[in-house]
Amino acid sequence: MSEVRQHKVKDIFVDGPIDPSFVGTSIAKHATRQDIGAHEIFLGQIRADVVGADDRPPNNVVIAIEYTAYREMALETMTAIREEAFVRWPEMTCLHVHHSLGTIPVGQLCFMVFASSKHRQQAREAVAYVVDRIKSELPIFGKEIFVDNTHQWKRNT
Amino acid sequence: MSEVRQHKVKDIFVDGPIDPSFVGTSIAKHATRQDIGAHEIFLGQIRADVVGADDRPPNNVVIAIEYTAYREMALETMTAIREEAFVRWPEMTCLHVHHSLGTIPVGQLCFMVFASSKHRQQAREAVAYVVDRIKSELPIFGKEIFVDNTHQWKRNT
Amino acid sequence: MEVLLFGMIAEKANTDRVQISATSLSELRTALTARIPDLDRMSYAIAVDRAVVLADRALNGTEEIAVLPPFAGG
Amino acid sequence: MEVLLFGMIAEKANTDRVQISATSLSELRTALTARIPDLDRMSYAIAVDRAVVLADRALNGTEEIAVLPPFAGG
Numbered sequence: 001m002s003e004v005r006q007h008k009v010k011d012i013f014v015d016g017p018i019d020p021s022f023v024g025t026s027i028a029k030h031a032t033r034q035d036i037g038a039h040e041i042f043l044g045q046i047r048a049d050v051v052g053a054d055d056r057p058p059n060n061v062v063i064a065i066e067y068t069a070y071r072e073m074a075l076e077t078m079t080a081i082r083e084e085a086f087v088r089w090p091e092m093t094c095l096h097v098h099h100s101l102g103t104i105p106v107g108q109l110c111f112m113v114f115a116s117s118k119h120r121q122q123a124r125e126a127v128a129y130v131v132d133r134i135k136s137e138l139p140i141f142g143k144e145i146f147v148d149n150t151h152q153w154k155r156n157t
Numbered sequence: 158m159s160e161v162r163q164h165k166v167k168d169i170f171v172d173g174p175i176d177p178s179f180v181g182t183s184i185a186k187h188a189t190r191q192d193i194g195a196h197e198i199f200l201g202q203i204r205a206d207v208v209g210a211d212d213r214p215p216n217n218v219v220i221a222i223e224y225t226a227y228r229e230m231a232l233e234t235m236t237a238i239r240e241e242a243f244v245r246w247p248e249m250t251c252l253h254v255h256h257s258l259g260t261i262p263v264g265q266l267c268f269m270v271f272a273s274s275k276h277r278q279q280a281r282e283a284v285a286y287v288v289d290r291i292k293s294e295l296p297i298f299g300k301e302i303f304v305d306n307t308h309q310w311k312r313n314t
Numbered sequence: 315m316e317v318l319l320f321g322m323i324a325e326k327a328n329t330d331r332v333q334i335s336a337t338s339l340s341e342l343r344t345a346l347t348a349r350i351p352d353l354d355r356m357s358y359a360i361a362v363d364r365a366v367v368l369a370d371r372a373l374n375g376t377e378e379i380a381v382l383p384p385f386a387g388g
Numbered sequence: 389m390e391v392l393l394f395g396m397i398a399e400k401a402n403t404d405r406v407q408i409s410a411t412s413l414s415e416l417r418t419a420l421t422a423r424i425p426d427l428d429r430m431s432y433a434i435a436v437d438r439a440v441v442l443a444d445r446a447l448n449g450t451e452e453i454a455v456l457p458p459f460a461g462g
Contacts, residue, residue: 201388222386224386224387225320225321226320226387227318227320227361227364227380227382229364229378230361230364230365230380231387233364234364256387256388267388268387268388288388291387291388292385292387292388293385294385295385295387296320296361296380296382296385297385297386297387297388298320298321298322298383298385298386299321299386299387300321300322310321310322310325310383310384310386311386312383312384312385312386313384313385313386313387313388
């Protein structure tokens, strides 16, 4: 929790899936904070989507997403989003963001946004805001890999 | 995840704090679900609030909350809330709720609401709705225990 | 009938259940106020068969009655 | 100047960086379209010094330029 309101660029990227036990460990680290009453956590998990691509028959099933990123721009953008969030929700004490790079199989976690605050409202709003901005503004690219080993590039809508 | 859309009364109460590793374990159990893209988790943590009670000097500090409940009514009310949530957010695949009973020290977790769905919007809305309804409708009682061993009864506003 | 008490009301009454005879909720409230110190200065709700009931109604003595101080879950 | 390519655009170009000479973003777009197959049929944005720039602007060759296909994070 030492990152509270620091303005340095933090690395959000992790290689491979986010382990559920990492989420548990992150939660446990807040037990020393006597001013936190609420944690809100969003986790993204890889779905076995059935996709009909332009150049192949429909009903091809996603088995993994391979994530890459324009790392420097993503981290600078994330730093700006983080600073805006701490201004908008001054009661927020911590904000932890992690995103996977590399190949993440179906059922595994690729994304975590975790905010804590005194009362629930600010943590709740901050997580929704940060998740939405990351999805629309961070240059992260996802290759959906199908069961037949073909692929298609994912795009957030 | 076998509870999906069951209508039986589930016990939400646990004795003592909710262990952060339990949250991690709960998340991990969803790795077999290929249709989940989003998890939203709310956690309540005991704050060291500084309280000025009517009959004592201000600045008394909470060291724990002792929770009790009218268990049968709480579980029936929770079952109704759960069923309403699954109707309102049909994309939601799982909803896990736990609340502590007994003495929960500052920094420990007393409450978890965990929803999963295909996309983030339904899990996010369901968690906010379920958390708010639990706080206002479940007959759970909290005795704030102060550092000087006096106490005061908490009330949700 | 047996009436279940919780939280600060059980604390004030020094017990978590009292025996009360009442044929309506208003009669029950009067009897509870006589029995439990300071109840008239506390905010509370009465649940009949596990649902809060605000209006007056008749009681036949078979209902599950509970006196509920403010909720504090979460 | 060196131009960074990502995702499906890097895949189409078969490389993650190309050398392009351009004195403006419009000139850069024209050169990229000539170099990268099907780029004119893809949606993409150009980032100059790590910020997306939509309007035309002059380039002096010292900027960090990147061609970004649709984002897919989260």
